[in-house]
C-alpha cells in the first residue's frame with residue numbers, strides 16, 4: 363500500500379480508538395459490577411445497537427464525502443465497515459456464550475424457528491461476505507461485480523432494522539429513530555437525489571458519479 | 572370456591588416474631604418449608620441473605636404498624652433469594668420506560684400516599700377504598716416466591732402482603748362473578764412511559780384472572796418486599812403476585828379491582844395475542860414465538876456462568892395449582 367500522509371494516518375488511528383472505546387467502556391461496567399444483574403445481556407444489547415450505529419455511520423460516509431468533498435470520510439469507510447462486522451460478530455458471540463450458555467442445539471433451533479434470529483443471521487452473513495471482500499485483492503478480482511456486491515449492505519441494513527423491530531416489546535421510539543436515519547441514508551443513494559448532493563456542498567469542480 | 576392452604580406450603584406462626592429473631596431463624600425455616608416445595612433442589616442451595624443490603628425506607632404509618640405482626644416466612648422457597656438491589660433495579664414496568672433500568676430512575680415521582688382502589692362490578696360491597704382499609708383487616712405475610720419473566724429470566728423475591736382471596740371475599744362477589752379484572756394507574760404526568768408517542772400499549776395496563784385462580788391461596792397482593800414497603804419501581808403501593816404465571820400477569824400499582832362475568836381484555840394479549848395468552852401459565856413446553864421457554868436464566872448471573880436452569884411446569888408450583896387447569900389444553904390456552 364502506498365505510504366499515506368501522516369495526518370491521514372493519525373485520523374485513521376483516531377477513528378480506530380473511537381470505535382474501540384465503547385467496548386472498553388462496557389467491559390469496564392461489567393468488570394466493576396455496574397452492568398446490572400445480567401451483564402451478558404447488557405453486552406448483547408449494547409453490541410447489537412453498537413453494530414447498527416456503526417452500520418449507519420459507515421453508510422453516511424459516501425454522502426458526507428459528496429457533501430463536503432473531504433477525503434477523510436472516504437478513507438475510513440473500509441475500517442468502519444469492518445468495525446460493524448466485528449461488533450455484530452461479538453453480538454452473536456454474546457448470545458451464544460451468555461444467553462444460550464454455549465448450547466449449540468438451542469442456537470440451531472433458534473435459527474430454524476425464530477424469525478428475528480433468522481433475519482439477524484442473514485444480515486450477519488451479508489456483512490461477512492462484505493468483510494471478506496473488502497480488501498484490494500478482492501476488489502481487483504471482482505472488478506465491476508464488486509460494486510454490485512457491496513450494494514447488498516442496504517439489504518443488510520433492512521434486515522437489521524427488521525431484526526430490531528421484532529425484538530421491540532412495547533415502545534417504538536428508539537427503533538423509529540434508527541429507522542428514520544436508515545431510511546434517510548437509503549433515500550440519499552437514489553440516483554435522483556444522489557446526483558444533486560454535490561451541489562449543496564459547494565460548486566463541483568468535476569462531475570462525480 | 573375456597574381452597575385450604577396446604578400444610579407443607581404454609582408454616583403457621585401464631586405468635587409475634589420480632590424481626591431480630593426471625594432473621595436468625597430464617598435459615599432453619601427455609602430448609603424445612605423448602606422440603607415440600609422444591610425437594611429436587613439440594614438443601615445446601617438455600618443460603619438466605621438477611622436482607623442486609625436493603626435500602627431502608629419508611630412506609631406509611633399503617634404499614635409500619637402492621638409489620639410487627641407479620642407471619643414471616645409464611646411460604647418459603649429452597650432457591651437462593653435474589654439480592655434486593657437487583658430486584659429493585661432490573662424491572663419491566665413500561666409505565667416508566669422500556670429499558671429495565673428506567674423504572675428505578677424514573678418512578679421516584681409516583682405519589683403513592685394517599686392511594687385508593689376502586690372495587691366494583693359483581694360485588695356486594697362496591698366502593699372506593701383507601702389502600703389501608705383494603706389491607707389492614709388481614710395479617711401481613713411474607714412469601715418467598717420465584718418470579719419467572721416471559722423473557723426467560725427469573726428471580727426469587729420475598730414479598731410482603733396478604734392473600735388476594737381475602738380482599739375478594741370481603742368484597743362479597745355475587746354469583747355472576749367469574750373473573751377478576753385489574754387496572755394500573757393511568758397518569759402520564761407521573762408515569763412518563765405513558766406519555767411516549769411511540770408506545771404500543773393501550774393504557775391503562777390491564778390484567779385479569781379467573782375467579783378460582785384469584786381465590787387460590789398462592790395468589791397474593793403485595794404491599795412490600797424484603798421486609799419493607801414496596802419501592803415505586805416494583806409496583807407500589809399495591810401489586811399482584813401470581814407465582815405460577817409469567818411476570819406480566821402480576822400487575823403493578825393497582826387502582827381498580829373489578830369482579831366481572833366474562834373474560835376481561837388484558838394488555839399484552841391485546842397487543843400480541845399470538846405471543847401472550849390470557850392464562851400465561853409458566854410452561855416449559857409451550858414456547859413464546861420469539862424465545863424458548865424451556866429454560867431460564869436465574870439472576871443475577873455472570874459472564875462466566877449464565878445460570879441457565881430448566882424451567883418447571885407452573886414455575887414449580889404444579890402440585891398446588893395444576894388442578895385449576897384439569898382437562899384444559901394448555902397449548903391452546905397458553
Ligand code: HEM
Pocket residue numbers: 406407408409410411412413414417450453454457479482483484485486489522525526529
Ligand atoms: C445470528 C445473528 C444474530 C443473532 C443470533 C442476534 C441475536 C439478538 C438477540 C438475542 C437480541 C436481543 C433480543 C431481546 O431483546 O431479547 C438482539 C437484539 C439486537 N440485535 Fe441482534 N442478532 C444477530 C445479528 C445482528 C446483527 C447483524 C445486528 C446489526 C448489525 C444486530 C443488531 C441488533 C440490535 C440493534 C438489537 C436490539 C438491541 C436493543 O434492543 O437494544 N443483530 N439480537
